[in-house]
Amino acid sequence: MNILTELAQIGNRLDPKGAISFPIYHSSTFAHPGFGESTGFDYSRTNNPTRQVLEDAIARLEEGTKGFAFSSGMGAITTILTLFSHGDHIIVTEDLYGGTYRILEEVFNRFGLQVSFADTSNLEAIEKEILPHTKAIFTETPTNPMMKIADLHGIARLCQKHGLLDIVDNTFLTPYLQKPLLCGADIVVHSGTKYLGGHNDIISGLVVVKGEKLATRFGRLQNSLGATLGPQDSWLMIRGLKTLALRMKAQEENALQIAQWLLNHPKVTEVYYPGLKNHPSHATQLNQAKGFGAMLSFRVKDSSLIPRILKSLEIISYAESLGGVESLITYPATQTHADIPLEVRARLGIDDCLLRLSVGIEAAEDLIRDLESALR
Ligand SMILES: *Cc1c(COP(=O)(O)O)cnc(C)c1O
Numbered sequence: 001m002n003i004l005t006e007l008a009q010i011g012n013r014l015d016p017k018g019a020i021s022f023p024i025y026h027s028s029t030f031a032h033p034g035f036g037e038s039t040g041f042d043y044s045r046t047n048n049p050t051r052q053v054l055e056d057a058i059a060r061l062e063e064g065t066k067g068f069a070f071s072s073g074m075g076a077i078t079t080i081l082t083l084f085s086h087g088d089h090i091i092v093t094e095d096l097y098g099g100t101y102r103i104l105e106e107v108f109n110r111f112g113l114q115v116s117f118a119d120t121s122n123l124e125a126i127e128k129e130i131l132p133h134t135k136a137i138f139t140e141t142p143t144n145p146m147m148k149i150a151d152l153h154g155i156a157r158l159c160q161k162h163g164l165l166d167i168v169d170n171t172f173l174t175p176y177l178q179k180p181l182l183c184g185a186d187i188v189v190h191s192g193t194k195y196l197g198g199h200n201d202i203i204s205g206l207v208v209v210k211g212e213k214l215a216t217r218f219g220r221l222q223n224s225l226g227a228t229l230g231p232q233d234s235w236l237m238i239r240g241l242k243t244l245a246l247r248m249k250a251q252e253e254n255a256l257q258i259a260q261w262l263l264n265h266p267k268v269t270e271v272y273y274p275g276l277k278n279h280p281s282h283a284t285q286l287n288q289a290k291g292f293g294a295m296l297s298f299r300v301k302d303s304s305l306i307p308r309i310l311k312s313l314e315i316i317s318y319a320e321s322l323g324g325v326e327s328l329i330t331y332p333a334t335q336t337h338a339d340i341p342l343e344v345r346a347r348l349g350i351d352d353c354l355l356r357l358s359v360g361i362e363a364a365e366d367l368i369r370d371l372e373s374a375l376r
Pocket residue numbers: 072073074075097099100140144169171172190191192193194203204205
């Protein structure tokens with residue numbers, strides 16, 4: 001089935017009373033029909049009918065075995081990290097979501113999980129970090145905020161060769177544009193807060209795993225840790241997902257126009273967007289995804305311009321987060337990536353001239369006019 005149809009129909013034809021919009025089951029617990037019997041639902045941390053519609057939908061969209069919904073992207077990532085034990089080692093993309101960096105360096109390190117950060121756009125750099133006790137590669141692509149692209153097929157081959165779990169954070173592109181499980185990954189994770197929810201109104205996380213064995217093991221962790229998504233927010237996610245394709249397409253078209261416009265602006269020294277032909281991984285991206293998404297970063301000539309730009313934008317909001325219908329601009333150095341040490345940020349290029357833009361569904365001409373007057 002075409003993904004447009006798949007998305008629009010999420011939750012339809014499942015309700016015995018014929019509701020087109022699947023109902024919100026606000027119940028913490030479910031009665032058993034008789035001794036030793038179950039309707040399939042016992043207690044809402046374990047499973048809830050509304051959440052299950054969402055979990056089944058994301059599993060179908062990512063073409064995996066089973067989906068899991070969490071109260072945040074970090075709740076999802078935390079649960080994934082509990083697959084590992086004291087003394088295990090994992091390799092993680094070096095310029096990654098700041099919260100993922102923080103949980104590894106401040107929390108899981110205390111439980112003995114060892115981490116190496118690598119430039120995952122370079123297969124040799126990844127392979128160099130593999131140790132006898134390495135258990136997984138955790139990849140973000142495109143990276144945040146430098147928009148580097150990892151070769152997902154190449155990483156899957158590395159994981160197969162060394163017996164590693166292949167985990168991909170697919171938040172920036174969504175299954176509308178990229179399906180990591182089809183490139184060989186074992187686990188896909190999303191901050192559902194971003195494109196999947198799409199309206200800057202919910203915090204959520206989603207995971208899809210491949211294979212029954214991993215699905216069972218991961219389901220037990222989801223239930224044990226308990227960072228599950230409530231029925232109301234599950235319903236909002238379902239509602240958001242129905243328009244994912246339309247939003248993504250509009251946002252991507254806007255992003256390309258804005259990237260090209262920024263490229264020619266005299267106060268902009270660099271534009272990072274995989275949809276630009278001069279992006280070093282433009283071809284890799286075309287080989288593994290249907291598009292480039294709507295996240296871009298750019299560098300201005302002088303950091304003294306930043307306060308004025310952020311203050312004078314009238315449509316694009318100066319706010320953390322991304323992926324929603326409203327355009328947002330972020331200053332990674334003090335916002336999303338503040339927890340990454342200064343010297344690491346400097347090496348990665350996350351300096352005080354860098355801005356990150358999440359392009360929304362507004363008219364591109366209005367967004368460009370907004371940027372134009374802020375940069376004047
Ligand atoms: C936002 C984000 C997360 C964390 O998700 P929350 O929903 O904010 O907990 C993880 N990975 C990426 C790439 C993100 O953008």
